[in-house]
Amino acid sequence: MSARDPLTAAVSGGVRLIELGQPFFTGMPCSPNHPGFRMTLIRRHGDMTRPDGGSAANEIIVTGGHVGTHIDALSHVSHDGLLHGGVDAAQAQRGGLFHELGAENLPGLLRRGVLLDVAALHGVPTLPGGYEITVEDLRRAAKATGSEPQPGDVALIRTGWSRLFDEGDAYLGAATGVPGVGVEAARWLAGRGVVATGCDTTAYECVQPGAGHRVLPVHRVLLVESGIYIMEHLALEELAAEKLPEFVFLAAPLRIVGGTGSPVRPLAAVSR
Secondary structure, three states, X not given: OOOOOHHHHHHHOOEEXXXXXXXXXXXOOOOOOOOOOEEEEXXXXXXXXXXXXXXXXXXXXXXXXXXXXXXXXOOOOOEOOEOHHHOEHHHHOHHHOOOOOOHHHOOOEEEEEEEEEHHHHOOOOOOOOOOEEOHHHHHHHHHHHOXXXXXXXXXXXXXXXXXXXXXXXXHHOOOOOEOEEOHHHHHHHHHHOOOEEEEOOOOOEOEOOOOOOOOOHHHHHHHHHOOOEEEEOEOOXXXXXXXXXXXXXXXXXXXXXXXXXXXXOOEEEEEO
16 A cells, blocks of 8 residues: 555545544543533433324433543643634633634544554553653654654554553543653654644543643643644554554544534544
8 A cells, every 4th residue: 555545545445444433421531621421311212202103212412522532623722821823812712612723623634544553662552651652652653664654644643541441540540640642752743744643542642640631731732832633532452453554544523613622433444
């Protein structure tokens, strides 16, 4: 497969889709900075029956925009009062929603995706809590597969941490910390010109044991300084197991007017 033409190869031979997101369910792990996901049926079959015998069920969903697999809009993080491009955050958020850089501006993504499998690079199923992914890690992971991020790509970083997703507190790593990208590695990705990047953890970036989400400098580097979208809570185990370092990445965020992020269902399209 050509490093720059995975879409043509996938379509010409038939397309197979690999899920890159976690399922949404009540009680799933969630950053303490955000309200959790809740869903319940508000109408059940039989609550109302139509004259012809038909019945319908439906639900109510309550969630934050940064819960489960999601993408950050550029309105999500500010630094010294400014959003990406020098936009005044206080002015932009007046009236309870963002008038600039809101989630309705998140693009649909149909791009070349690359997997930088740092856990595999170190020969472990899961990187240890608090491990900071370095520039050298990313360079070596890219070299190992020959799939270095290029301008316009989506770069996905695997730590193996999603293996703990069903374990709740262990996945959030309050005591152990969580592995993730460091500041210099984020700047390396920005220098490669990626349009978006994601990781299989709750915060994308490295979180040291006991530190929580008190400071998130990588979010500043990517969102505020570079205008690069961040995806969190990815599920990358199947992609890694199949040793697919490059693929067609597709995702369609919800157009939430004035929001700061959106749930998303990312997919990898690969040839059969």
